[in-house]
Amino acid sequence: MRLRKKYWARPEMEISNIVITDQYEYKGKWNEEFKNNNPIHLELGCGMGGFISEKSTQNLDINFVGIDLKDEVLVFALRKVIEVRGIQDKQDINLNVRLMPLNISFIDDVFEKDEISRIYINFCNPWPKGRHNKRRLTHVKFLTNYKKFLKLGSEVWFKTDDTELFEHSVEYFKTCGFEILYSTHDLHNSGFEENVVTEYEAKFHAIGKKAMFLRAKLIVEN
Structure with missing residues (x-):
């Protein structure tokens, strides 16, 4: 779906210290930005912000970074964080969450080796056509990039409602030096x-569509 340009989105984000727009200046400096040495978890494709808002609220001893490509989406993630966390000052930096616009293809230019302790990938585009498979966020091409900054022994948590993407992703992870720790084709009835x-997940669960989920542990470095 093509988003209508929202020219007010970037100015709204730029007045908030929660949003990082000079991303490439932070490589190797994320603990300085958060002013602590807590683990950093990364959500790729944070959408409207429901997931990262809840996760950061439940885990105050972990720092979270949410990434999405479009300002038109990320601005609503910012508003969601502000709403859920009860922030009064949009320039509040004493918060364990940051958001940034980024094409994920360039993500290894933003994080340093061992800087990230977990990655979340929630309902990414399945890119079903064979010629587009390399665009999948779980493809070996992307996993190889993630390994440049993901700590050995850390995990990627992946959710999707696309069976083909899920099954292919299991193989991508194994090929790229990850061990599948947990896997289910019916997350909501799995006991996990x-x-x-997520917002997307709630919508499709309501009409009976199942979510698949896995946890993959990095066991082989580049």
């Missing part, structure tokens, strides 16, 4: 208690 439901 740490799930935070």
Whole structure:
């Protein structure tokens, strides 16, 4: 779906210290930005911000960075964080969450080796056509980039409602030096208690569509 340009989105984000727009200046400096040495978790494609808002609220001893490509989406993630966290000052930097616009293809230019302790990928585009498979966020091409900054022994948590993408992703992870720790084709009936439901997930769960989920642990460095 093509988004209508919202020219007010970038100015609204730029007045908030929660949003990082000079991303490439922070490589190797994220703990300085958060002013602590807590683990940093990364959400790729944070959408409207429901997931990262809840996760950052539940885990105050972990720092979270949410990435999305479009200002028109990210501005609503910013508003969601402000709403859920009860922030009065949009320039409040004493918060364990940051958001930034970024094409994920360039993500290894933003984070340094061992800087990230977990990655979340929630309902990314399945890119079903064979010629487009390399655009999948779980493809070996992307996993190889993630390994440049993901700590050895850390995990990627992946959710999707696309069976083909899920099954292919299991193989991508294995090929790229990850061990599948947990896997289910029916997340909501699996008994897994740490799930935070995204906006997309809630919509499709309501009509009976199942979510698939896995946890993959990095066991082989580049």
